[in-house]
Every structure is written in C-alpha cells, then in structure tokens.
Amino acid sequence: MYTYIYKHLILFTLITFISCSKKEPEPFTFIQLCDTQLGMGGYEHDIKTFKQAVKQINELNPDFVIICGDLVNNASDSTYTDFNLIKSQFKMDCYCAPGNHDVGNVPTEESLNYYRKIIGEDYYSFENKGYSFVITNSQLWKEDIKGESKKHDDWFKKTIKSINTKEQPIFVAGHYPLFLENYDEVDQYFNLPLEKRLELLNLFEQNNIVAYISGHAHMPIINNYKNIKLVSGEATSKNLDSLPSDLGFRRWQVSRDTIIQSFISLTPPLNESP
Numbered sequence: 001m002y003t004y005i006y007k008h009l010i011l012f013t014l015i016t017f018i019s020c021s022k023k024e025p026e027p028f029t030f031i032q033l034c035d036t037q038l039g040m041g042g043y044e045h046d047i048k049t050f051k052q053a054v055k056q057i058n059e060l061n062p063d064f065v066i067i068c069g070d071l072v073n074n075a076s077d078s079t080y081t082d083f084n085l086i087k088s089q090f091k092m093d094c095y096c097a098p099g100n101h102d103v104g105n106v107p108t109e110e111s112l113n114y115y116r117k118i119i120g121e122d123y124y125s126f127e128n129k130g131y132s133f134v135i136t137n138s139q140l141w142k143e144d145i146k147g148e149s150k151k152h153d154d155w156f157k158k159t160i161k162s163i164n165t166k167e168q169p170i171f172v173a174g175h176y177p178l179f180l181e182n183y184d185e186v187d188q189y190f191n192l193p194l195e196k197r198l199e200l201l202n203l204f205e206q207n208n209i210v211a212y213i214s215g216h217a218h219m220p221i222i223n224n225y226k227n228i229k230l231v232s233g234e235a236t237s238k239n240l241d242s243l244p245s246d247l248g249f250r251r252w253q254v255s256r257d258t259i260i261q262s263f264i265s266l267t268p269p270l271n272e273s274p
C-alpha cells in the first residue's frame, strides 16, 4: 500500500516538475541601438559606425535588435536606402521605432506615410520568450497630431492592457526619454510633455511594464521609476555629453528573475570602407 502511494507521489512530483519547468521562460538577450542617425556625426562616419555596430551585434548573437529612433539625420530616398541596406546585414530581426529626424518634429500625413512606406509600421508589438515588446511612435506623444496622436494613444492603451491580462511583462520602446532627471521636471526638447509623461508613468505602473527604452539624448540616461527601468542609450553616430561617451549600444539580458543592461562600446579601428 505504502509503496503504491509512494510510487504515485514520485510520479506526481515528476509530472509537476516537468510541467512547471516547461512554462519557465528561457533567458534571452536583445540589443538597444540608438540614434544611428546617418549624417549627424558626418555621413561617412555614421555609415562606418552603424556597420561596425551590426558586425559586433551579429557576433554577440542576441535574439533581436531594437533601434530607438533617429535612423537617419535627414529622411530621404538615399539616406533610407543606405540605412535599410546596412540594417539588412543583421542576422537577427531588427525592429525600428521612429524618431523626430525620421518623421519630423511635427509629423505630417506626408512624413508619416513616407516612413511607413520606406521603413514600415511606426507602432506595433511582438513577443519573445514570455515577454512582450511594444514599439511606439513617441513623436505622437511629443506633439498632439490631429487624426494620429489619439489613434496611437488608443492603440497603446488597448495593447498594454490586453497584454497585462496575460500577465506577461512588457518592454516599451520609443524615441524620447520620458524625463532626464526628475519625473516632474519642466518640459524641454529632450523629454516628453509633463501631462503626457505622468499619464504614461501611471499606465506603466498599472500594466506590468518592466522597462521603457529610448534614444534621442545621445548620452546615457538611466533612471528608475517605481521599479520601472527607464534607459536612453548612447548613439552610434555622435554623443552630446561633455565627455563625450563612447559610441556604442546597450545589451539587455533578460531572465525570469533579473533584467540587467550594460553598455558595449564600438570597437576601433573603424576602417571598413563605406
């Protein structure tokens, strides 16, 4: 009798263990690349540094790459052709968010349609190993664009709320940092307007957002808001801090219990021909 119970107890434990371990999300890494902005640090220079970033990232072999906007300095057929050509060299998926240099400081129907035609969707979501990634068009948060901003807002709220019901942690990516030093700082060129910023922070807090990643600042800006990581990374084109920081990108290592990110510098010499 005891042997019978004992055998079944072992079997039950084993089944529980196998089914639990199956559900455990696999650890993974992804890369946050910011402001490739071809033409900002010198056109040929930025081509070289973007190519170098692609080369190093392919060697690191992350699950995917997210470029947090300002893909080029001046959006045109020729700059986007160069951008898309270099981007096509990634051996893994590369997801782009639009920046102010891509769709304009005040986006228009024309600038948005051009981006959507040449680069692709400007906001969307995808999943990876138990996490959700929501790519936003933060220019539509920075400026209130008739017929576009409300649509983007509605989509964003609906998307994160529907993911939250699945209890899946969410990364959000955009171009603008929410803030630079304090969550309630005054509005300026590098942050999002206070009212929108507070609304977003509140939404993030309520909907299982673990991190918001961005670019635009051309320097590292690393903050926390109630355990939400807010990280703007270094550019590959040109950094604007006084040091200035090295050019490079950020690697995120995600496991069930920890999410850590670190800077990886571009490796000189950058002597490939464009």
Ligand SMILES: [Zn+2]
Binding pocket: 070, 099, 100, 101, 175, 215, 216, 217
């Ligand atoms: Zn920008």
